[in-house]
Each structure stands twice: as C-alpha cells, then as structure tokens.
Amino acid sequence: MKLRNAQLAFVVAAAVVVQQVLVPHVRLLGVYVDVVMLAVLSVALIAGPRIGMVAAVAAGLVTDAFSPFPIGTASVGLLLSAALVGSISEGADELPWVSAGLVAIGSIIATLGFVLVAASFDHLQTSFFHVVHVAVVLAVVNGALAPFIRKLVRPLMTSGTRLSW
Amino acid sequence: MCGAVRSIAGTADLDQFTLNVTVRSSRTTRTRRALVAMMLLVATLLVVDHQPGDSPLAPARSAVRDGFASAGSGLGSLWPFGDGAEVKRLEAENAQLRTDLDAARGEVAKVADVERERSRLAELFDIKTPNDVPKTVARVIKVGASNFDDGIELDKGTDSGIRIGMPVETGAGLVGRVVQASRSRSTVQLVSDATFAVTVRYADSGDVGTASGQGAGKNLRGDLVALDSRVHAGELVVTSGTDGSLYPAGLVVGKVKTAESGGTDLRKRVDIYPGADLHRLDLVAVVQWQP
Secondary structure, eight states: OHHHHHHHHHHHHHHHHHHHHTGGGOEETTEEOOHHHHHHHHHHHHHOHHHHHHHHHHHHHHHHHTSSSOTTHHHHHHHHHHHHHHHHHHTSOOOHHHHHHHHHHHHHHHHHHHHHHHHHTTOOOOOHHHHHHHHHHHHHHHHHHHHHHHHHHHHHHHSSSOOOO | OHHHHHHHHHHHHHHHHHHHHHHHHHHHHHHHHHHHHHHHHHHHHHHHHHSSSSOTTHHHHHHHHHHHHHHHHHHHTTOOSSHHHHHHHHHHHHHHHHHHHHHHHHHHHHHHHHHHHHHHHHHHHTOOOGGGSOEEEEEEEEEOOBTTBOOEEESOOGGGTOOTTOEEEETTEEEEEEEEEOSSOEEEEETTSTTOEEEEEETTTOOEEEEEOOSTTOOEEEESOBTTOOOOTTOEEEEOOOTTOSSOTTOEEEEEEEEEEOSSOSBEEEEEEESSOTTSOOEEEEEOOOO
C-alpha cells in the first residue's frame, strides 16, 4: 500500500512539475497541452476508477494552487472524467484506439467540468467558441498521446506491489 | 451420464457468472461511494476557498507555490527548445528599443519641466499621485500557462511587500492587479481578462466611466459614456481614483481607439487599447497601493 501511494504521488507530482515548468513553452493550435489531465486519465485507464479518482483529486488540488481559481475547480472535471474512463476501461480491451477514444472523451468532460465550475464561481468569462476549441484540441492531442503515455505510466504504476484498491 | 456432466458444468458456469456479477456490483457500489465522498470533499474546499477575504486555504496554496518555485526555476533552464528563436526575438526587440529610446530622450527633456511644476502643485495642495506611491519592480516569469487563464506570474511576493489587490504597471500603462501572492511569487490578473474592470477618466473630455477586459488579445471596452460626451479617438484613459477605487488616480490605462454611438444604444461604445504591451511583458512595477 505504501509503495503504491508513493508511485501514485510520483506520477502526479511529475505531471504537475512538467505542466508548470515545461508546458508553458508548448502550444498546439493555440492550446496549451494538459499533461496533468493526460496523466490522470492514463492512471484511471490503467489502475481503474478509484485510483484514478484519487489521482484526479490530488492533481486537481495541486494544479489549482498555481491558478487564480478557487481550490477544487480543476478537481471536479478531472474527478468525473477519471471515474468514467476508469469504469469503462475495466471491462474494455487494451487496444490503442480504445485508450485513445476513452482519453479523448475524458478530456472533453474534464475541460467542460472545469469551465462550468470556474464560471459558476464567477471566476471565468470566456466564449463558447474558445471552450469548444480548447476541448476539441485537448481531446485530439490527449487521445493521440494516450497509448504512448499508457505505456510510460504502466510500469510506474504496476511495479512493486500489486494495485488492489 | 453425459447430460449430468453438462448439467454440472452449466451450474458451475452459472455460479461463476453470479460471482462475477456480484464482484462487479460490489466494485461499482464502492466506486460510486468513493466518487460521492471525493465530490463532497472537493465541493467543501471550493466553497471554503471561494469565501470573500482571506481564504483559510491561502497558507497551503502559498506553501505549494513556494515549494515548486524553487524546484521549478532550476528545471525551467533544462528546456532545450526555443532559445535560438528567443535570441533573434531579443535582438530585434533591442534594435526597436534603441530607436524608441532616442525618441523618448527628446520627450524626457520636455516632460522634466512639466513634472517639476506638477510636483510643486501636488505638494502645495497635498495631492498623492501614483508617482508618489512606492513601487516594487518584479520580473515576469510565466505568462498564461493555462487555457483559461492568461494572467502572469511574478518572481516576487509578500516578502517584497506585494499584497493581493495591488495594481501592476509598466511605464506605458496599467498591466493588471495582483490576485494571489505567496512569499516568493505573485499572480497578476491582466486588464484584458474578461472579469477585469476599472473605473476610468477620459483625460481630455473629463468623462468618467468603466473599462473592462474582453479576453486575451482584445482591446478593453469602455462603458457608461454618455451619448453627448466628447470622448474621441486617441484620448488618454487613466484610472479615476474615485472614492473606494481599487486603483490610485492617474494610472494610464490606455488610449481610445474608437468612440461610436451605436443605433439604439443609450451610451457610446468606446474601444480602448491598453497602454502596456501585454504580449511583451518583462519587468513590471507593483504599485504598493491599498485602498
């Protein structure tokens, strides 16, 4: 259990550091790549919904510490998408396109969840077009990267003790 | 015999199926419970952190930011791409700045005399202007690293006297206001942010109104300007500093680009371009002003 917690913490912390330090330099079609979202969805894909949700809450809370939005804003969307992706992937084949599709759908849900929460707390005013643009680009980028990230995250999550939450 | 074996195998399959369904159902229930519990936790944190005034979660937020700040500054230098393009951009910017500097030197000579007179009058009437308020110079270390937040991060925080709500400017105009501050970092909401608004005065006509952001890369929108007002293109727009304002009077916000009377509108539509170049922010000054 302790080793698994350490592995999960490592994946989340690594994703947050990469997001904060390196990603500000990387934009695709005007949209920042969301490494934290990709990592959380990959964890949910590999380890199931409950561990995915823990990763979502932890990553969301740390991400919010760096943003002007209230703590918890990013967690809601990530939590819902991790629950959905983790639940569906439990009985699904490990085909790359299945991973890609699930992560793409999860990315759209996480983005819309974030926007809804931020807007309902009066912390965000943005155009419908911008939201759709960001959600679609993140879905495509995260979906395309999902099979590779899954391969990268899997050894980190499954080495040592077995996952059994 | 054969039928009996088939019957036993069928019963075993059914038992296995029932077991699978039971395990899956138990897992689903646990997942739902976990989801509800975590949603409640997150909702509680959201409500607590959304409280007006100082959030009880602010110290935790500051600790995380400061912790990552020290680690992040070292890791940031590892990014291997973009340096070549950055050098070229800086060279071009340097050449442009030299040209601008020559032009500005001429203006400084004229302004010095006016400034002497202004200071004498301000002292005589005991008027405080932004020039009299102390400022902290800080470097912009991060620009809008999120898809829904185009704010900037500064390399100084509460240890340097920066507090939430303080205005931030460059010599050319208002950049925004501090919305978060930890010991070594602070976050600034830009004037272009769609949730930003400031009361302004139009320098020539004397009209007072509000200017609000319309999103990254867009001009500000001037509101509450009467139809018969003499607000015109090119007019300087400064903070009004009205009673209770979050900003001192006289900070340059920008210049009027267009001022039009729309069909059925009861007010003029004013388009203001920001004085500060929000796309090329490097060093900024945090005005140590608190209303």
